[in-house]
Amino acid sequence: MERREDRCRAVVAECSKEAFNSGLDALARALKNWSDSRGGKRAGRPVGFPRFKSRRRTTPTVRFTTGTIRVESDRKHVVLPRLGRLKLHESARKLARRIDNGTARIMSATVRRDGGRWHVSLCVEVERVVPVPARPDSTVGVDIGVKHLAVLSTGELVPNPRHLSSAQRRLRRLARSMSRKTGPDRRTGQRPSNRWQRASARLGRAHARVAHLRRDSLHKLTTRLTREHRAIVVEDLNVAGMLRNRRLARHIADASFGELRRQLTYKTQWNGGRLFIADRWYPSSKTCSGCGAVKTKLALSERTYTCQTCGLTIDRDHNAALNLAALAAEYDTAGSGPVAARGADQKTRVRGQVAVKREPGTATVGQTGTVSPQGETTDRVLTRVH
Numbered sequence: 001m002e003r004r005e006d007r008c009r010a011v012v013a014e015c016s017k018e019a020f021n022s023g024l025d026a027l028a029r030a031l032k033n034w035s036d037s038r039g040g041k042r043a044g045r046p047v048g049f050p051r052f053k054s055r056r057r058t059t060p061t062v063r064f065t066t067g068t069i070r071v072e073s074d075r076k077h078v079v080l081p082r083l084g085r086l087k088l089h090e091s092a093r094k095l096a097r098r099i100d101n102g103t104a105r106i107m108s109a110t111v112r113r114d115g116g117r118w119h120v121s122l123c124v125e126v127e128r129v130v131p132v133p134a135r136p137d138s139t140v141g142v143d144i145g146v147k148h149l150a151v152l153s154t155g156e157l158v159p160n161p162r163h164l165s166s167a168q169r170r171l172r173r174l175a176r177s178m179s180r181k182t183g184p185d186r187r188t189g190q191r192p193s194n195r196w197q198r199a200s201a202r203l204g205r206a207h208a209r210v211a212h213l214r215r216d217s218l219h220k221l222t223t224r225l226t227r228e229h230r231a232i233v234v235e236d237l238n239v240a241g242m243l244r245n246r247r248l249a250r251h252i253a254d255a256s257f258g259e260l261r262r263q264l265t266y267k268t269q270w271n272g273g274r275l276f277i278a279d280r281w282y283p284s285s286k287t288c289s290g291c292g293a294v295k296t297k298l299a300l301s302e303r304t305y306t307c308q309t310c311g312l313t314i315d316r317d318h319n320a321a322l323n324l325a326a327l328a329a330e331y332d333t334a335g336s337g338p339v340a341a342r343g344a345d346q347k348t349r350v351r352g353q354v355a356v357k358r359e360p361g362t363a364t365v366g367q368t369g370t371v372s373p374q375g376e377t378t379d380r381v382l383t384r385v386h
């Protein structure tokens, strides 16, 4: 009994108390989510009871919230409790500059191992001036797709880099090589061989590289869009539903539609812009951007939109992007329409629904829709996230 206690104390002295607290904190949050979900206090999908997390299978991570967390004056090292002075691969000069002139304060530091490398992320409270987008009057519609990652209403095509597809051959080869080596086996108690462990690390690094490349190109795209345009309009895509399509799932996950929208949401806030999300049922592809006629059918294979009413011929995705951009313009001309608030789901994010248009002559209860200049025949609903 005594000996066990001694061992325990030795372990605590060696590693930071935060290592234990990170795990307990995560468990506490998981339990809270579970009980809130059961009690109906939490929106969204039902949350299950937290599962056991093995230290062998999860990403090693620890969050430091107390103690000395600082960036060294050489800007190449960071000091963390227990771990001490750590050399950084990237320079922390931008952060150090902000800390020096008092516009930033470090709240916590998270250390995590990802793809064979250790990363430290510093959570920082920053005082910043919200800039004005480079083109404060411009509105851009963004049609998200698989063929092109995004088609803008300006006519620009943003290619889909398809990082996963191009890495697929190498990933397959590495996985095959790993499968030929002696891995761990629970039933027989077989320990993994050194070769298996090396092969496993190689495969892990290859997967991490795909993730890093994808993250890089997404960040570049969303930063550029939000810095340039004041209003950005995207479709409300049912990503979870689309991932259930087995033929498309891999490509959709590789293009990471959901992440694109998440980044646009916070970056428009950072850059003084606005993000509009068109209703899921808004027929952006089926509507003619020239005359407003809506087709009843449009096969996915039809890459060019040809309007039977006005004879417009235009690229399918460009047409959709133009329609999305037009939605935001209508929202603006409609002014502050009746906003039926559905309750703020976050402090900074207010969601509201606004009926932008309705068919002339139809009685829509309690809405002050503007009369469509194009003879539109469908109601359009636009959700604004600000």
Ligand SMILES: [Zn+2]
Pocket (backbone or CB within 6 Å): 288, 289, 290, 291, 292, 293, 307, 308, 309, 310, 311, 312
């Ligand atoms: Zn037309």
